[in-house]
Amino acid sequence: MVGRRSASTPPGSPVGVVVRGRAPTARTTRHLLVASGIAMALVVAGSPTPSERSRYAERPLTSQTAVLTPSGVVTVRADDVVGRFEGSNVRLTEEGDEHHEESLALAAAQRRWLASGLVPGPEEYGDMARQALLDLDTLLLEDGALLAAPNGAWRYTWPRDASFAAVALARTGHTEDAARILLHLADLQSPDGTFQARYLPDGSGLPPDDRGIQLDGDGWFLWAAAEWLRHADGDPSRVLAELRPALIRALDAIEHVTDPETGSPAVSPDYWEVRETRVTLGSISALLLGARAIQDFAGDMPRGIAGLWAADLARRGAALEVKLEQAVERDFATHGYPRHAGGALLDAGVAFLMPPFAPADPGVVEAWERAAVGMGRPAGGLAPGEGWSADGISWTPQTALFALTAAAAGDHERATGWLTWLDEHRTDAGSLPEKVLWDGRPAAVAPLSWTSALVLLALVELDEGQQSAH
Structure with a gap:
């Protein structure tokens, strides 16, 4: 995190770049919606009829x-004009400004941070990847709290978003930042091992409202810990010692909410x-995923510090995996992997059973392909599910999630199609927004940390797929 670097860092280049206000007209873009064995379809964002347009939502x-x-x-509003020091997200200042020297040092530190890791993906996505990394670093606070976005109802920490950011940072060479996120999540965790849907970023550890517990947070936390350990540099002993109680509590929580007979977890x-x-x-x-990840975590622990607790984690994780797989097969696989147990409508959740989260399965791939079609939106991105509001809005997290799973599954054409769409629908400042309206305009907030992390992971998977091909 840039804010933790010394203010005495030698200053960098004062050259600035201007962040413009929003463009007055939307860009016409196209996207790929290609399934294996299905003919390629190029969908161009066109002009709907007045009656169609009237039912589409408008979001600023x-x-x-x-x-x-x-x-x-600091948030840059949609119509603000502000400069940044080149190669950084640091607000541009001029000589004579009382904070100029501090800003120079901050910009130099962030450029060094960026250079210390990997900018993943093909060069045509280089600008998007660099900006996504800078945005994650900007939204990561000194105590390890990650803001979902810089303003409004998004200026909180979601365990899911933070877990994905930790994995993206670990896989791009910023493992210390990933560890700080995980340790902060461990501090937020309740004594019973569960996580709230989101938290205030003020160090209080309190939720901002009564949304309550969201059980998937434990799965994402265990997965992120396993990915961090797999890519950690140096001796992980200190972080492992601090994480150990939280990992055990998370596994306890999953066991507690999983029916020992049916394998079904509690509704959440x-x-x-x-x-x-x-x-x-x-x-x-x-x-x-959490049950599988804790087994990977135990297997990757250094032999000298693993001890019996690692073996116990692996044993318990394996038993949980069997039970949860039983429930997935009975309640979801036999119905074509719908959103709800025994339901019919598909949603983006099917992607969580795709690579890199799970081994490839033909039935899952087929449902994932159908979901991509049913979730399609006018501008070319995806909605969270088939049953989502018909408001014409594309959601970048779900679009990026499908790009990630396409890349991990080796579907290069589809992955790059969605990544190109995301690249073309960034804001004028280069950040990835949460939503895209029916006509291609970015909407809601930017940057969104979950989308930034998913895009980086998709680009990492493209790199690894390219390497394995050679």
Whole structure:
């Protein structure tokens, strides 16, 4: 995190770049929606009829990016004009400004941070990848709290978003930052091992409202810990010692909510964050991932510090995996992997059963392909599910999630199609927004940390796929 670097760092280049206000017209873009064995379809965002347009939602773009200043993170509104030091997210200052020297040092530190890791993906995505990394670094606070976005109802820490960011940072060479996120999540965890849907970023450890517990947080936390350990540099002993109680509590929590006979977990909200009356695929798949990840974590622990507790984690994780797989097969696989147990409509949760989260399965791939078609939106991105509001809005996290799973599954054409769409629908400041309206305009907030992390992971998977091909 840039804010933790010394203020005495030698200053960098004062050359600045201008962040413009939102463009007055939307860019026409196209996207790929290609399934294996299905003919390629190029969908161009066109002009709907007046009656179609009237039912599409209008959402403002409330932030186009965030910048760093010596006093913290500052939101850049949609129509703001602000400069940044070149190669950084630090707000540009001029000589004579009382904070100029501090800003120079901050920009130099962030450029060094960026250079210390990997900028993943093909060169045509280089600008998007660099900006996504800078945005994650900007939204990561000194104590390890990660903001979902810089303003409004998004200026909180979601365990899911933070876990994905930790994995993206670990896989791009920023393992110390990933560890700080994990340790902060461990501090937020309740004594019973569960996580709230989101938390205030003020160090209080309190939720901002009564959304309550969201069980998938434990699965994402265990997965992120396993990915961090796999890519950790140096001796991980100190972090492992601090994480150990939280990992055990997370596994305890998954065991507690999983029926020992049926394998079904308790009903819980998932990434849709609405009240549920039935188990969702998004929830059970995250818990299944956690059960698998804790086994990987135990296997990757250094032999000298693993001890009996690692073997116990692996044993318990394996038993949980069997039970949860049983429930997935009975309640979801036999129905074509719908959103709800025994339901019919598909949603993005099916992607959590795709690589890199799970081994490739033909039935899952077929459902994932159908979901991509049913979730398609006018501008070319995806909605969270087939049953989502017909408001014409594309959601970048779900689009990026499908790009990630396509890349991990070796579907280069589809992965690059979605990544190109995401690249073309960034804000004028270069950040990835949460939403894209029917006509291609970015909307809601930017940057969104979950989307930034997913895009980086998709680009990492493209790199690894290219390496394995050679």
